[in-house]
Amino acid sequence: MRRPKRLPVCGLCGAAFSASLAHTDDHIIPKGFYSQPKPKNLMTWWVCLPCQRELNPREERLRNIFISAHSHKPGLFKDVAEKASRSARWEAPLRSGWFRSQTGIQVPGAISMPDPIDVTMVFGKITRGLFYFKHERLLGDVPLIARVLRPEHFDVLVDLVTELPVKIDVMGEEFEWAAVCPDENPDHGIWVYVIYGAVAIAVWTGDFITLGPFPVPEPTPVVITDSIRKSRPR
Numbered sequence: 216m217r218r219p220k221r222l223p224v225c226g227l228c229g230a231a232f233s234a235s236l237a238h239t240d241d242h243i244i245p246k247g248f249y250s251q252p253k254p255k256n257l258m259t260w261w262v263c264l265p266c267q268r269e270l271n272p273r274e275e276r277l278r279n280i281f282i283s284a285h286s287h288k289p290g291l292f293k294d295v296a297e298k299a300s301r302s303a304r305w306e307a308p309l310r311s312g313w314f315r316s317q318t319g320i321q322v323p324g325a326i327s328m329p330d331p332i333d334v335t336m337v338f339g340k341i342t343r344g345l346f347y348f349k350h351e352r353l354l355g356d357v358p359l360i361a362r363v364l365r366p367e368h369f370d371v372l373v374d375l376v377t378e379l380p381v382k383i384d385v386m387g388e389e390f391e392w393a394a395v396c397p398d399e400n401p402d403h404g405i406w407v408y409v410i411y412g413a414v415a416i417a418v419w420t421g422d423f424i425t426l427g428p429f430p431v432p433e434p435t436p437v438v439i440t441d442s443i444r445k446s447r448p449r
């Protein structure tokens with residue numbers, strides 16, 4: 216995607232940049248999500264420093280949970296898993312047992328609940344940034360909510376995305392996304408993300424929160440493998 220013109224305001228809070236409010240280049244898809252070598256031309260936009268500082272620890276906490284999620288390709292993102300194992304930002308797993316992973320198989324592990332505010336802020340940021348690249352303007356002043364999807368929710372959304380002429384964008388094996396938004400009014404829609412081929416997240420904007428084809432579910436935990444957490448230094 217071609218980068219649109221830089222805006223003189225923060226992409227997140229809308230504050231105008233000035234001598235007292237610096238802008239900073241922010242990776243729309245957090246660069247900490249990626250393994251080495253990182254894809255070239257990761258998308259960036261301008262946000263203010265306070266907004267970026269607010270997001271950084273939230274991105275790291277989510278990355279740590281998502282990289283620990285049960286995956287069909289556990290060896291694929293080893294260096295991200297190692298980074299996560301060294302990170303101090305962890306949510307305590309709720310309990311251990313057998314669970315149905317997001318990719319739909321029964322696995323032994325633990326469940327970990329990502330902070331719903333982290334999910335909405337980080338995936339809200341990603342959605343706003345991708346919207347800016349796609350539509351060359353900022354998302355309008357509409358409500359936004361993000362959720363990790365349960366396997367059965369994910370199946371419904373995949374059906375929706377495959378029924379519609381929606382493009383699935385693959386940005387490295389770490390990150391895939393698709394936007395279901397009417398062209399005439401793209402401020403209202405559903406954005407679907409798949410991280411590490413293991414965790415699916417959806418973001419609802421505007422009227423789709425209440426009127427869309429798929430209602431916003433309650434916050435849900437992620438089924439994680441215990442191995443990364445156990446490898447952490449104590």
Ligand SMILES: [Zn+2]
Nearest residue numbers: 225228263266
């Ligand atoms: Zn800001």
